[in-house]
Each structure stands twice: as structure tokens, then as C-alpha cells.
């Protein structure tokens with residue numbers, strides 16, 4: 001079911017309303033409680049809506065880190081981020097993004113690296129779903145942009161689909177590190193220990209969603225070192241061509257955060273990126289939980 005994005009909210013299940021906010025994907029959902037005791041039926045509805053709309057916005061709720069973790073765990077086991085200093089001391093599953101430092105936590109702050117990606121593509125089994133909560137939200141900037149990589153794949157011409165069919169891209173945390181170094185001078189070099197822990201991983205360039213069967217473009221320009229069988233330059237040209245197609249305005253939803261918004265997205269179907277904010281004037285603190293791969297699909301199968 002696709003709704004016109006100008007439609008009013010409709011009832012998705014008793015007490016749960018949904019309103020599509022972008023032409024091909026993304027919907028605002030109200031009525032699903034975000035805590036560990038959420039009912040099975042409510043959770044099933046949410047997962048069904050996530051598969052249908054790929055990005056869900058739960059607007060302006062007040063969620064504690066404990067509730068966010070407990071709710072997220074209902075979707076599957078959670079990843080612990082590779083940078084432990086960016087996680088909450090009492091909830092290691094919560095990865096903090098922004099420019100706030102408190103209680104032994106230093107939020108992850110990068111600038112200049114706003115690039116399209118899906119979370120943890122450098123893991124052998126990348127994350128299914130991410131949940132991102134606005135704890136402290138600047139009054140301007142810092143939007144999160146989503147690209148509908150599923151609709152973008154559908155819209156490719158047949159010749160392009162045939163050209164990229166079966167290609168595998170190599171994703172590497174070290175590539176991301178190298179990419180970000182010029183923008184973040186002083187960052188520690190990628191250690192031998194990290195290299196051993198995070199070897200390059202090959203992923204399908206066109207991935208097939210395990211539940212919906214829909215194909216999408218798996219493009220992470222700052223994480224992909226190259227496409228197997230192609231040199232770096234040719235790889236970058238192809239990735240850039242596909243990315244320019246995918247981040248066209250008709251496939252993009254930009255989320256302007258209000259305090260307490262929770263956005264849940266399906267890493268297997270969409271890409272996302274950050275946008276800048278004035279960190280010299282404003283504070284920002286976002287909590288992210290990340291559901292391990294092969295969890296949410298298994299649940300709905």
C-alpha cells in the first residue's frame with residue numbers, strides 16, 4: 001500500500017495512526033509506546049509499517065536511554081559501537097552523536113564527513129535497523145536526510161540494472177577513517193588492532209531485502225574502497241553516478257528534528273546522511289541504538 005504523501009493520517013491498527021511524509025517512503029507513526037513492554041501486536045504493526053515505509057518518525061516523545069534500549073531489544077540484539085567512548089556508561093548499546101561530553105561519555109562528533117551510508121556496512125552482517133533519538137536538538141541545522149534506495153533502484157533503466165547486477169563492493173572501516181582524516185586532524189591513526197578487528201567486507205551493490213524481496217542500492221561512498229573487479233577510479237565513477245541518481249530530491253526525505261523525536265529506519269532499504277550545524281553556538285546530543293543484522297527480518301518471517 002502506498003499513500004499519497006499529502007494524505008491525512010490513517011488508522012494502521014487500533015490506536016496506531018500513520019501519515020506518509022515523502023513521495024515514495026517515510027511515515028510519521030503515533031500510538032506505539034516506546035518501551036520494553038510494548039505489546040506484541042503493536043510491535044508487529046510497527047515492524048510491518050517499517051517494512052512498508054522504510055523510515056518511521058515517532059514524533060516528540062520523551063524516552064529515557066533505558067526505555068530506548070529495552071524497546072530496541074524487542075526488535076533484536078543490539079550492536080555495541082566500535083568506539084566505546086562514544087557510548088553511555090550505563091547503557092553501552094547507546095551510541096551518542098553530537099558535541100556533548102558528560103558522565104564519562106564523549107559524543108561522536110565528525111565534521112566534513114556527511115556522506116550517504118547505511119549503518120555498519122563494514123560489518124560482515126550489517127545492521128538491520130537503526131533508532132535515532134533527539135535528546136538535545138539545535139534550533140537550526142543538523143537535519144538527517146534519508147534517500148529511498150529502494151525506489152531509486154526501481155527507477156533505474158534496464159541497461160543500468162543489467163550493468164550493476166551481481167557486482168560486489170568492498171566496505172572498509174579503514175577507508176572511512178582515511179576519508180575522514182583531512183576533516184578531523186589529530187584523530188588517531190587506524191591501529192593494527194582495529195585493522196585485525198575490522199577487515200574489509202564485500203557486500204552486494206544491489207541488495208535484496210530479506211522480508212519484502214525489494215532490491216535497493218547499497219551505496220556508501222566514503223566506506224566503499226572499490227568494487228570487486230574494478231580499479232578504484234572506475235569504482236568511484238560508478239558509485240558517484242548511482243549516488244547522483246539516488247540522492248535526487250524525489251527520493252530524499254530530510255528530517256528536521258524536534259526534541260524527543262525518534263526516527264527508526266531500515267538499513268536494508270534506505271541510505272542516510274547528516275547535515276551540518278553550528279557547533280560553536282549550539283549543543284546537540286542524539287542517542288542511537290543499532291539492531292544487529294538478521295534480526296528484524298527473522299522476526300517477521
Ligand SMILES: [Fe+2]
Nearest residue numbers: 117118119272
Ligand atoms: Fe549513520
